[in-house]
Structure formats: C-alpha cells, structure tokens
Amino acid sequence: MDYTLHLIVLVLIYASLVVSLDLLIGHTGILSFAHAAFYGIGAYATASLTVYGGWDWFSAMVAAVVITAAIAALVGIPTLRLGGDYFILAMFGFQLIVITLILNLEPITNGPFGIRNVPRPSIGSFQVQSGFGMALFVAAVTGIVFWVHWRFARSPMKAMLHAIRDDETVAMALGIDVVRTKIVVFAIGAGFAALSGSLMAFYFRYVTANSFVLSTIILLWAMLFVGGSCSIAGAIAGPAILVLFPELFRFVGGEGLDIPNIQEALYGLLLILVMIFRPQGLAGRRAG
Amino acid sequence: MEAILQVEEISQSFGGLRAVDKASFSANDTEITSLIGPNGAGKTTIFNIISGFLPCESGKIVFRGQSIRELKPFEVARRGIARTFQDPRVFADMTVLENVVVGIRQKGERPLWALVRGSRVNAEWRRARERSEAILSTVGLIDRAKDLARDLSFGEQRFLSIARSLVGDPAIIMMDEPTVGLDRGTSAKLLELMTRLVEVERKALLVIEHNMDVVMSVSAKVVLLVQGAVVASGTPAEIRQNRSMVDAYLGRRHAAASH
Amino acid sequence: MLLLQLFINGLASGAIYALTAVGFALIYNGTRIFHIAHGAVFTFGGYALYLFALPLGLPWIVALPAAVIATAAFGALMDTLVYRPLRKRGTGPAGMFIASIGALTFAQAMYSLVFGTDTLNLRKGGLPTFDVGEVTVTAVHVIAALVALIVFPVLQLFLTRTRWGRAIRALADNPRLAVVRGIDAERLYIVIFALGSALAGLAVVIIAFDLGVRPDMGFSVMFVALVAVIVGGVGYLPGAAAGGFLLGITQSLSLWQLSGRWQDVVVFGALLAFLVFRPQGIFGHMLVTRRV
Numbered sequence: 091m092d093y094t095l096h097l098i099v100l101v102l103i104y105a106s107l108v109v110s111l112d113l114l115i116g117h118t119g120i121l122s123f124a125h126a127a128f129y130g131i132g133a134y135a136t137a138s139l140t141v142y143g144g145w146d147w148f149s150a151m152v153a154a155v156v157i158t159a160a161i162a163a164l165v166g167i168p169t170l171r172l173g174g175d176y177f178i179l180a181m182f183g184f185q186l187i188v189i190t191l192i193l194n195l196e197p198i199t200n201g202p203f204g205i206r207n208v209p210r211p212s213i214g215s216f217q218v219q220s221g222f223g224m225a226l227f228v229a230a231v232t233g234i235v236f237w238v239h240w241r242f243a244r245s246p247m248k249a250m251l252h253a254i255r256d257d258e259t260v261a262m263a264l265g266i267d268v269v270r271t272k273i274v275v276f277a278i279g280a281g282f283a284a285l286s287g288s289l290m291a292f293y294f295r296y297v298t299a300n301s302f303v304l305s306t307i308i309l310l311w312a313m314l315f316v317g318g319s320c321s322i323a324g325a326i327a328g329p330a331i332l333v334l335f336p337e338l339f340r341f342v343g344g345e346g347l348d349i350p351n352i353q354e355a356l357y358g359l360l361l362i363l364v365m366i367f368r369p370q371g372l373a374g375r376r377a378g
Numbered sequence: 379m380e381a382i383l384q385v386e387e388i389s390q391s392f393g394g395l396r397a398v399d400k401a402s403f404s405a406n407d408t409e410i411t412s413l414i415g416p417n418g419a420g421k422t423t424i425f426n427i428i429s430g431f432l433p434c435e436s437g438k439i440v441f442r443g444q445s446i447r448e449l450k451p452f453e454v455a456r457r458g459i460a461r462t463f464q465d466p467r468v469f470a471d472m473t474v475l476e477n478v479v480v481g482i483r484q485k486g487e488r489p490l491w492a493l494v495r496g497s498r499v500n501a502e503w504r505r506a507r508e509r510s511e512a513i514l515s516t517v518g519l520i521d522r523a524k525d526l527a528r529d530l531s532f533g534e535q536r537f538l539s540i541a542r543s544l545v546g547d548p549a550i551i552m553m554d555e556p557t558v559g560l561d562r563g564t565s566a567k568l569l570e571l572m573t574r575l576v577e578v579e580r581k582a583l584l585v586i587e588h589n590m591d592v593v594m595s596v597s598a599k600v601v602l603l604v605q606g607a608v609v610a611s612g613t614p615a616e617i618r619q620n621r622s623m624v625d626a627y628l629g630r631r632h633a634a635a636s637h
Numbered sequence: 638m639l640l641l642q643l644f645i646n647g648l649a650s651g652a653i654y655a656l657t658a659v660g661f662a663l664i665y666n667g668t669r670i671f672h673i674a675h676g677a678v679f680t681f682g683g684y685a686l687y688l689f690a691l692p693l694g695l696p697w698i699v700a701l702p703a704a705v706i707a708t709a710a711f712g713a714l715m716d717t718l719v720y721r722p723l724r725k726r727g728t729g730p731a732g733m734f735i736a737s738i739g740a741l742t743f744a745q746a747m748y749s750l751v752f753g754t755d756t757l758n759l760r761k762g763g764l765p766t767f768d769v770g771e772v773t774v775t776a777v778h779v780i781a782a783l784v785a786l787i788v789f790p791v792l793q794l795f796l797t798r799t800r801w802g803r804a805i806r807a808l809a810d811n812p813r814l815a816v817v818r819g820i821d822a823e824r825l826y827i828v829i830f831a832l833g834s835a836l837a838g839l840a841v842v843i844i845a846f847d848l849g850v851r852p853d854m855g856f857s858v859m860f861v862a863l864v865a866v867i868v869g870g871v872g873y874l875p876g877a878a879a880g881g882f883l884l885g886i887t888q889s890l891s892l893w894q895l896s897g898r899w900q901d902v903v904v905f906g907a908l909l910a911f912l913v914f915r916p917q918g919i920f921g922h923m924l925v926t927r928r929v
Contacts, residue, residue, distance in 0.1 A: 121731055168913040175671050175871075178734065179863050180912060182673075183905040186860060190901050246479060246503055249472060253480045256469050263429060263463075264481035265455035265546050308742050315735065354746035361739025365732050366722045 092221055097333060099225050102232045103289055104329035108313045109239045109322065110282035115311075116319030116374070117248060118275050119255030121174060123181035123307055124165070125283050127188040130302030131158045132284025136291040137205040138198050147211045151288040155281045162280030166273045185304060192299045204298030208291045228289050235282060240322055251275065305354055312357040315364045318374020327372050332357070382407040382550055382582050383459070388427060388437030389606075397423045398434065399606035405550060405599075408576055410583045412593045415603035421586045422464065424603070425552050429461050430454040442549065460548035464555050466535035468542075470528035474519055477527050477538055478510040481545035510545070516579075517541040517571060533564040540571065550582040551575070557589050565589070569596055594618065638771050643889045645772055651885025652781035653840045656788065657858055658865035658877040660836030664712075666809040666872055667829040669730060670720060674737045676859030677744035678715065678834045682708035682841040683850035684748060687757050705838035712834025713827045715740055721823070748852035756849040764847065777847040784839055789878055792836075796874075805829055809872075857901065861888070864908045870918025879919065 107129060114120040135154035139145040145153070169180040192199050199205070210218045211227055218224055242248060250271070253261045258268050291297050309332065317328020336353050364371060381404035390398045398420045405411040413421050426432040428439055430451040439447045446454055455461075469477050514520040517537045522530060527538060536556065543551050556572070557565045573596060575581045587593045593600060593614070600617045602610040610620055661675045686704035689695045695703065719740050723733055766775045796802035807815040808825055816822050840858070848854070862877075865884050869876025884904060891903045911918065 119731065121734065168909065172912060172916050174730070175665075176867065176912060176916060178671060179867065180908060183860060183864070183901075183908050186857075187902045187905045190898065194898055246482075246506060249476045249480045252472060253469055256471070257467055259431070259451075260463070260467050260469075260542075261480075262431075262451040263455055263461050264542060265452050265483065266481075267452045305742070308738060311735065311738065348750055351746045351749040355743050355750065358739045358741070358743030358746060362719055362736050362743065365728065365736040365739070366719075366726065369726075369728070369732060 132287025318371030647889030655881030708838025
C-alpha cells in the first residue's frame with residue numbers, strides 16, 4: 091500500500107513538471123532543455139534554505155520559486171531573442187553547468203552528498219508526519235498547479251502563445267512583443283518547475299544532483315510527447331505510463347538487468363517512434 | 379492629401395548585392411499607393427525594412443511625422459502600421475475568430491493577473507470577441523468565425539490575414555501582393571474591400587501588386603521600383619503615359635505572365 | 638613551461654573539437670537538422686574501433702579507417718531510419734530535434750547495455766612520446782595535428798571542386814532552389830550525413846586511442862563542438878574549425894588557474910558571452926533559417 095502511494099506521488103510530481111513543461115514547449119514553442127535544471131535549483135534552494143538556513147518550509151518554498159524564476163529570466167534574456175537553435179544549445183549548456191555548480195558549490199549544496207533531513211511542512215505546531223499526509227500535501231499543491239494551467243488553457247493568453255509558437259514573424263507584425271512574452275513565460279515555467287522541486291524535497295526529504303541530470307529532462311520530454319502536448323490529460327497520462335510501465339519489469343524479474351539503461355533505451359526509442367507515428371501522443375491536441 | 383508614410387533615400391545591401399538603392403517615395407493618408415516593379419526589384423524588402431524586420435543602412439523612414447527607423451517590428455505595428463505577407467500565413471490550428479483575437483492587446487498584458495482576476499478576464503474576452511466579430515463582418519468572414527483557419531479556401535485565408543491586420547486599428551496597411559492566387563471574382567471582392575477600407579474606414583493602403591488592372595483601377599499613386607531604385611512615381615494616368623518606360627521594365631514579363 | 642604544454646594539449650583537443658564541429662556544421666548547414674545525436678555517432682566510432690582492434694584483432698592500419706567508415710555508415714543509417722521518415726511526414730525542425738534527442742538517448746543506453754559503463758582501453762601501456770624542449774609531445778598530439786592539417790584542406794577542395802561538393806553547398810544555400818534545379822536531395826542527405834559522421838569518426842579514433850571508449854564520451858565533446866559552431870559563426874565551416882581550436886586551447890589554458898571540474902563552465906561562459914555580445918560569431922555569420 092505504501093509503495094503504491096509512493097508511485098502515485100511520483101506520478102503527481104512528474105505530472106506537475108510535465109504540465110509546466112507543456113506551457114513552454116507545447117503552447118509557446120520554447121524547446122526548453124533546462125526544465126530539469128530549474129527543478130533541481132528549486133529543490134536545492136528549498137533544502138538548503140530549510141536545512142542550512144533554518145527557514146520555515148513555506149518561506150523556503152516561495153523563495154525557491156522566486157529565485158529560480160529570476161535565474162530563468164536572466165538566462166532567458168540573452169538567449170530567447172535569438173533563434174530556436176541557439177536557445178536549445180544555451181539551455182543544453184545551462185543544464186550541464188547547473189549540475190557542475192551543484193556538485194561543486196559545497197557550502198550551499200553539500201556537493202555530491204546531497205542535503206538530508208529536509209523538514210516536513212507544518213502549520214503552527216502541527217507537522218505532517220505520515221507518508222499519507224505528505225501524499226495529500228503533494229496532491230494539494232499539484233492540484234493547484236493543474237488548476238492554474240487549466241485556467242490558462244481557457245484564457246486569451248493561450249491564443250497569443252500559440253501565435254508565437256506557430257509563426258513568430260506574424261505575431262510580431264501583429265504587435266506582440268514576442269521576446270518579452272517568451273521571457274515571461276519561460277520564467278513562469280521555471281517557477282513552476284521549482285515548485286515541483288520543492289515538493290520533491292519535502293516528500294523525499296533528501297536532494298541529490300542525480301535527480302536533475304540530463305536523463306531527467308529526457309524523461310520529462312518523453313512523458314510530454316507520449317502523453318501528448320497541449321493537453322492536461324496528456325500531462326497526467328505521460329507520467330502515469332512512464333512511471334508505472336517500468337514497474338512491470340519488477341514482476342518479470344530484473345535480476346542482473348541494467349534497469350536504468352533499459353529504461354533510457356526505451357525512452358529514447360519511444361521519443362523517436364512517437365515523432366514518426368503519433369506526434370500528438372496519446373491525448374495531445376497538436377502534432378509536433 | 380497628406381503623406382502619412384515617407385521613405386527617404388533608404389538603402390540596404392546583402393552580401394554584395396544592393397537590394398534597395400536610395401529609394402524614396404511616400405504614401406498618402408486615405409489613399410491607395412501601389413508599389414510595382416519586376417520580380418526581385420526589392421519591393422518586399424522595402425516592406426520588411428519599413429515594418430522593422432530588416433535594417434537599412436541609410437535613409438529615413440517617417441510615419442506621422444516621427445522616425446520609425448530604429449523600431450522593432452512589434453513597435454512598428456503598435457504605432458499603427460499593419461502588414462500582410464505574400465502567403466496568408468494564417469494560424470492554421472486556430473479558428474477564424476481566434477486568429478483575429480490574437481492581435482487584440484489585453485489591458486496591461488500581465489498573464490498571471492489575467493488568470494487570477496477571473497471574471498474580469500471574461501469581460502475582456504467578451505469585448506475582444508465582439509471587436510473581432512465586427513472586423514470579420516467588415517471583411518465578410520463572419521459566417522466562418524468558428525471554422526478552423528486551415529479549412530478555409532486560399533481566398534478566404536487571404537481575407538482572414540487582412541482581418542488580422544485590422545485588429546490594431548492601424549492607420550496604414552501594407553499589403554504584399556494581395557490579389558495573387560485569387561480568381562477574378564474573389565479579386566473583385568478584394569478590391570471592394572480595399573476601397574471600403576480607404577473610403578469608409580479612412581485608412582491608407584500601400585500595396586505591392588503585379589496585376590496592372592488592379593493597380594490602375596484603384597490606386598491614387600503608383601511607384602515603380604526597379605533593381606531597388608524608384609524609377610517613376612505618379613498618378614496612374616501619368617504612369618500610363620510613361621507606357622514605354624513601364625513596358626520596358628515590365629512589358630515582356632507582364633505580357634508573358636498569365637494574370 | 639606549463640603554459641606551453643597546456644597550449645599544445647589544447648591544440649590537440651582543439652583538433653578533436655574542430656573535426657567534430659565541422660562534421661556537425663556540415664550536417665546542420667546542409668539539412669537544417671539540429672543533429673544532436675552526432676554525439677552518439679561519434680561514440681559509435683569509438684566502439685567500432687574497439688571491436689575492430691581488439692576482439693577482431695585487425696591491424697591498426699585496417700582498423701582505423703574501418704572505424705571511420707563504420708561511423709560514416711552509422712550516421713547515414715540514422716538519417717535513413719530516423720530523419721527520413723520524419724521528412725516524409727513533413728515534421729518541422731522541433732520534431733526533428735526531439736527525435737534526435739531520442740536517438741542520442743537510445744544509442745547511449747545501448748552502448749551501456751552492450752559494452753558496459755566502464756572505460757574500455759585500446760592500448761596497453763603508455764603512448765609514445767618525445768620531448769621538444771620543455772614540452773612533452775605525445776603521438777596523439779602529432780596525429781591530431783596531422784589529421785587536422787590534411788583533412789580540412791581536403792574537405793575544402795571537395796566542397797568547392799567536386800560535383801557532389803558543389804551540390805551540397807547549393808543545397809545548404811537554398812534548399813528549394815537546389816531541388817528545383819534537379820538536385821536529388823535525399824541522396825545528397827545521405828552523403829552529407831556520411832561525410833559529417835566520417836569527420837566525427839576521425840575525431841573519435843584519435844581520442845579513443847588516448848582516453849579509451851565510454852558510453853558518454855560523445856557528450857561533452859558534442860557540447861564544446863556546438864559552442865565552437867556558434868563561436869565560429871553558424872553557417873561557416875572554417876569558423877567551426879577555428880572555434881574548435883579556440884575552445885580547445887581556452888579550455889586547456891584554463892587549467893592553469895582553475896580545477897578541471899570547471900571546464901564545462903568555462904565553455905558555457907564562452908557560449909553566453911558570444912550569445913550576448915556577438916551571436917554571429919567571430920567571422921560574422923548567422924544562418925538565415927527563416928525568410929520573412
């Protein structure tokens with residue numbers, strides 16, 4: 091029972107990451123390779139502020155979101171005004187150096203050892219104790235994230251982002267400040283990723299750089315495209331499938347099998363196959 | 379009629395090629411000015427320069443008395459210069475109505491506020507929709523408002539791209555070959571729209587055109603561009619008198635073109 | 638003298654980056670595909686060399702060219718299996734990139750599964766070296782320099798003097814016009830991928846000799862190669878080569894003051910600097926991917 095709950099929490103955290111990634115990639119056409127890096131920055135900021143800085147959980151969470159959004163804006167300003175390929179490369183590099191920085195800025199990140207004993211969220215003297223309580227917390231925050239994205243999908247903002255995605259030149263000719271909008275959206279997406287990072291820090295109570303490496307962002311992309319972009323349902327379906335499916339391997343008997351690499355191979359293959367045969371994924375509303 | 383847009387001695391080269399060579403002309407308010415010339419003469423390049431997508435090495439561009447040379451494309455658009463492109467370039471996956479709504483600027487444009495304010499957003503959405511519907515009525519596409527843009531015929535997409543450009547209530551609309559690819563009937567409807575835009579909505583039009591019938595019938599002024607330079611400029615009658623010059627530059631190609 | 642040694646080392650690693658960068662740039666210019674899987678093609682060459690040299694025991698004189706050819710073939714295969722179906726579908730550049738990420742991930746995972754994650758060494762014992770003054774020059778330095786000196790002029794000749802080369806440049810300049818003029822784009826894509834991958838193959842056999850073969854070896858090389866393309870100016874092949882050398886030297890010289898852990902940060906810093914101040918690169922080129 092506990093394990094099932096654990097899986098559900100994992101799916102929820104990934105779903106919250108995928109839905110904010112969808113805002114960037116699916117709706118605005120910003121091929122962000124840095125989402126996992128922002129997830130990591132959020133998680134580390136939360137952990138570092140609570141464990142080393144003695145901050146309370148809520149302030150740490152808010153600060154993590156704000157700091158990450160600010161970093162995203164800083165990185166986005168020079169890179170988003172250039173063409174897509176320059177941006178992709180810059181994010182690729184950003185992802186690499188965030189890992190390097192996490193591993194090497196020992197005073198704040200404890201280097202390769204990670205940060206342990208992240209406190210549980212609390213209201214007054216009541217602190218969430220059980221796994222089930224934490225799962226509820228994660229579900230609540232994830233629910234809010236989904237609600238915001240659902241509202242967005244019903245707002246005029248969505249059409250504007252789609253215009254930027256589909257034809258930037260025409261969008262500019264219509265008076266849309268494309269660069270500024272992209273920077274704002276990028277920062278918002280990064281903020282949400284940081285929020286997911288916070289959740290992760292509180293739930294697992296332990297953060298390491300391993301959770302934010304390149305394979306994480308690839309997993310997120312696979313989840314996004316398998317589930318389908320521009321779709322709230324897809325943002326849940328993708329993580330559900332890609333988290334639960336490897337669990338089947340446990341029953342098949344995974345002794346001596348290099349499960350992580352098998353998973354990686356499958357994610358990679360899945361990305362290719364989805365692009366060739368079903369770019370809109372399971373529930374998505376537009377072809378890649 | 380007053381000149382609303384003035385282009386003075388603008389020049390631009392690409393690599394070693396001089397695409398625009400000290401071109402000067404002006405477009406008057408509430409009039410249709412046509413820009414004609416052989417393919418590759420630099421007409422679209424001039425549009426791109428005016429609308430801010432390309433730089434120009436020298437010269438002045440003045441709109442309503444103010445220089446717009448250094449402005450970015452979205453700033454040019456917000457000043458009141460709209461443009462269409464050679465391809466309609468509609469947003470295929472959106473509905474006709476959404477295509478038009480996109481250009482309507484929300485007050486303040488703060489995405490987060492829009493989400494939080496709830497009902498205010500709905501009121502703005504409604505206003506935006508009403509304005510868009512009015513524009514669609516002007517161009518005659520109101521019946522197709524709910525259809526996907528990809529399902530429109532080429533001619534309808536052309537009209538949609540014009541509708542889109544009207545959203546910001548521009549003072550001048552630059553149209554890049556609006557009649558290309560249209561059959562006679564649709565062309566006539568387009569001419570009608572252009573005339574209405576000028577006479578009823580009091581807008582100025584700057585039009586790149588190859589179709590001489592169109593040019594001669596609705597333009598107040600014609601500007602002939604050859605190899606990046608303005609070679610002649612005047613009323614349609616004056617240009618017609620310069621027939622030999624026009625033919626020399628356009629003639630053989632024009633006769634061969636099956637317009 | 639330490640700085641001089643670092644400089645020589647930087648030239649050698651610069652040659653590797655230059656070869657990889659030019660390979661990538663050739664493919665990018667010719668096909669407009671952000672072929673990030675180039676890194677996996679690079680690694681493939683390393684494993685091919687390993688297989689030819691060790692289990693198969695082919696003499697080096699055979700194994701080395703064979704590995705380069707195998708790399709070229711693998712790159713061409715990737716185009717046929719992954720990019721061509723997407724082209725038929727009309728997939729845009731974003732979709733191509735996503736598929737390329739998939740290919741990179743898949744390939745790298747397969748290398749780990751088949752060969753394990755440890756570094757495989759291709760030589761026993763040290764490299765032949767000799768000293769020139771205070772500087773130690775290894776065989777790798779020499780080979781890298783030789784390869785660069787020979788390959789780049791040959792490539793330049795190929796692109797300017799042969800029919801295929803001119804066709805490739807026509808395709809790179811204006812894809813639609815080239816097709817209208819009768820160029821068989823699909824066949825040319827295979828040639829482009831083979832050629833670009835062969836360059837990566839040349840790079841990897843040099844470095845594999847020195848450092849062995851690992852599943853992720855293509856990775857950081859690829860990153861530096863990509864930055865080299867930007868530094869040199871997208872769309873300009875000699876610029877990519879120059880960028881490769883420049884970054885190799887900079888990275889190596891940075892070791893003078895910084896620990897090796899910060900190498901990626903140095904390169905990223907260079908990337909950011911160029912993106913902010915001079916995105917068109919040193920030589921002032923930006924590939925116009927969209928005509929207004």
